[in-house]
Amino acid sequence: MTSADFEYMATLLRNRAGIVLSVDKTYLLETRLMSVARKHGLAAPEQIPAALRNGCAKLEADVIEAMTTNETLFFRDRHPFDTLQNDILPELIDLRGQSKCLRIWSAACSTGQEPYSIAMLIRDHFPLLAGWQVEIMATDISPSVLARAREGRYTNFEVQRGLPVQLLVRHFEQTAEMWRVRPELRRMVTFREFNLLDDPAALGTFDIIFCRNVLLYFDVETKRAILERMSQRLRAGGALLLGTSETVYGISDAWVTDQQLRGVYRSNGRPRLGPIERLLKPGASETPLQRRAT
Numbered sequence: 089m090t091s092a093d094f095e096y097m098a099t100l101l102r103n104r105a106g107i108v109l110s111v112d113k114t115y116l117l118e119t120r121l122m123s124v125a126r127k128h129g130l131a132a133p134e135q136i137p138a139a140l141r142n143g144c145a146k147l148e149a150d151v152i153e154a155m156t157t158n159e160t161l162f163f164r165d166r167h168p169f170d171t172l173q174n175d176i177l178p179e180l181i182d183l184r185g186q187s188k189c190l191r192i193w194s195a196a197c198s199t200g201q202e203p204y205s206i207a208m209l210i211r212d213h214f215p216l217l218a219g220w221q222v223e224i225m226a227t228d229i230s231p232s233v234l235a236r237a238r239e240g241r242y243t244n245f246e247v248q249r250g251l252p253v254q255l256l257v258r259h260f261e262q263t264a265e266m267w268r269v270r271p272e273l274r275r276m277v278t279f280r281e282f283n284l285l286d287d288p289a290a291l292g293t294f295d296i297i298f299c300r301n302v303l304l305y306f307d308v309e310t311k312r313a314i315l316e317r318m319s320q321r322l323r324a325g326g327a328l329l330l331g332t333s334e335t336v337y338g339i340s341d342a343w344v345t346d347q348q349l350r351g352v353y354r355s356n357g358r359p360r361l362g363p364i365e366r367l368l369k370p371g372a373s374e375t376p377l378q379r380r381a382t
């Protein structure tokens with residue numbers, strides 16, 4: 089691929105999906121685009137830039153899809169899910185006792201392991217929430233990973249990654265060579281196509297945002313814009329969880345780190361409610377934070 093063509097492809101990927109491609113990734117670009125070229129009847133990936141310049145929306149979508157990294161697994165890194173179970177959800181149950189409504193966003197959900205892990209955790213550890221309105225909204229830029237996520241079918245290899253066998257037996261049914269998420273768990277998750285470069289206002293507001301292992305593909309300006317828009321989507325007392333290698337430090341002051349919970353961020357404009365504010369809320373009982381303090 090000529091350097092002009094590489095530059096054209098890198099600009100397109102940055103503008104459309106936020107993905108940053110440095111020159112040393114030329115080989116990666118060409119390798120990943122081989123199947124896209126074949127699918128569109130082109131002899132080689134080198135012909136893709138010219139075809140794109142002629143304008144082909146389907147080809148552009150396939151190029152973006154081919155350049156995303158969809159690696160994911162159930163209960164990835166375990167720690168965020170322990171924090172969700174032991175701290176974040178108990179606090180929010182205290183805070184939202186009146187409205188009995190919780191909304192969780194799994195932004196960049198890939199093939200669905202993240203939102204289904206959240207759904208399993210809620211079903212197994214928070215029977216009280218069965219009487220609440222709980223919505224898990226899972227979004228991604230890639231229609232093909234979303235189609236797989238909606239189906240909820242996983243290979244033996246995929247269910248062996250991060251998923252304890254008791255949860256496999258409880259929440260999945262075996263179909264031929266695959267394992268399928270049971271319908272009651274699938275119904276807990278709504279999948280929707282969404283590009284993180286766009287304004288998420290139409291998605292509504294959330295109590296918890298999982299935005300894990302996707303910001304690392306973006307440049308600082310893109311990360312800042314996404315984080316700032318997300319901070320507008322978080323309800324008071326809510327929490328943001330990023331991937332282990334991701335942070336808000338030096339990127340956005342719309343967020344502050346939670347001093348007690350590793351890897352958890354609070355919106356600067358909508359800070360976590362302190363013990364006094366919580367006590368002033370009607371129906372508030374002793375909170376996990378207070379219990380930790382005594």
Ligand SMILES: C[S@@+](CC[C@H](N)C(=O)[O-])C[C@H]1O[C@@H](n2cnc3c(N)ncnc32)[C@H](O)[C@@H]1O
Nearest residue numbers: 105156159160196198229230283284300301302
């Ligand atoms: C490595 S996976 C992370 C999956 C999951 N959050 C986890 O931590 O296991 C990254 C996902 O981000 C998605 N993605 C990349 N760019 C995106 C964008 N601009 N908007 C929305 N999703 C995007 C990819 O399609 C991919 O499924």
